[in-house]
Amino acid sequence: xxxxxxxxxxxxxxxxxxxxxxxxxxxxxxxxxxxxxxxxxxxxxxxxxxxxxxxxxxxxxxxxxxxxxxxxxxxxxxxxxxxxxxxxxxxxxxxxxxxxxxxxxxxxxxxxxxxxxxxxxxxxxxxxxxxxxxxxxxxxxxxxxxxxxxxxxxxxxxxxxxxxxxxxxxxxxxxxxxxxxxxxxxxxxxxxxxxxxxxxxxxxxxxxxxxxxxxxxxx
Numbered sequence: 001x002x003x004x005x006x007x008x009x010x011x012x013x014x015x016x017x018x019x020x021x022x023x024x025x026x027x028x029x030x031x032x033x034x035x036x037x038x039x040x041x042x043x044x045x046x047x048x049x050x051x052x053x054x055x056x057x058x059x060x061x062x063x064x065x066x067x068x069x070x071x072x073x074x075x076x077x078x079x080x081x082x083x084x085x086x087x088x089x090x091x092x093x094x095x096x097x098x099x100x101x102x103x104x105x106x107x108x109x110x111x112x113x114x115x116x117x118x119x120x121x122x123x124x125x126x127x128x129x130x131x132x133x134x135x136x137x138x139x140x141x142x143x144x145x146x147x148x149x150x151x152x153x154x155x156x157x158x159x160x161x162x163x164x165x166x167x168x169x170x171x172x173x174x175x176x177x178x179x180x181x182x183x184x185x186x187x188x189x190x191x192x193x194x195x196x197x198x199x200x201x202x203x204x205x206x207x208x209x210x211x212x213x214x215x216x217x218x219x
Contacts, residue, residue: 084109
């Protein structure tokens with residue numbers, strides 16, 4: 001049975017993700033709620049499908065991707081662990097089997113573990129999908145004068161294209177940025193840790209990771 005449809009329409013889940021949005025608006029951070037949840041789930045499905053994972057694995061990955069930041073409804077600090085606890089309670093109520101719950105909860109609870117090897121191939125894909133979701137729509141502020149460096153980095157992204165090459169055993173992230181908003185150097189200063197995160201996660205899959213900005217390869 002597929003659980004993603006049940007999870008992504010569950011009223012409690014949607015309320016928590018909406019609260020995450022409200023929290024980040026109040027803090028002036030980039031969007032971390034429902035839209036990011038949908039985008040992450042979509043990227044997870046794309047990567048797992050192109051790597052020929054089973055439908056069951058894809059369902060687990062999409063579910064974990066959709067739920068991974070739900071803990072932000074309480075606080076960004078320790079949100080992975082908080083989210084894992086919340087998700088365990090929510091999924092138990094909608095009668096998802098515990099064998100599936102544990103897979104999803106483990107992915108959520110470990111998705112920020114940058115210093116550790118991902119616990120599974122699906123977890124690695126969720127990490128990549130999360131960290132490569134860089135786009136101007138995630139900027140909540142409307143006044144450019146109030147943008148901080150994180151806002152500029154996201155807002156500068158004109159196009160984001162994540163490609164999977166199963167035969168060549170690689171995943172490629174191509175960004176087109178407006179360097180009048182954010183220089184390439186500034187992008188690297190803020191997001192090099194994300195790129196290293198993706199590189200480590202992709203290696204778990206036995207793949208390599210390539211990274212381009214404005215058609216120039218940097219990794």
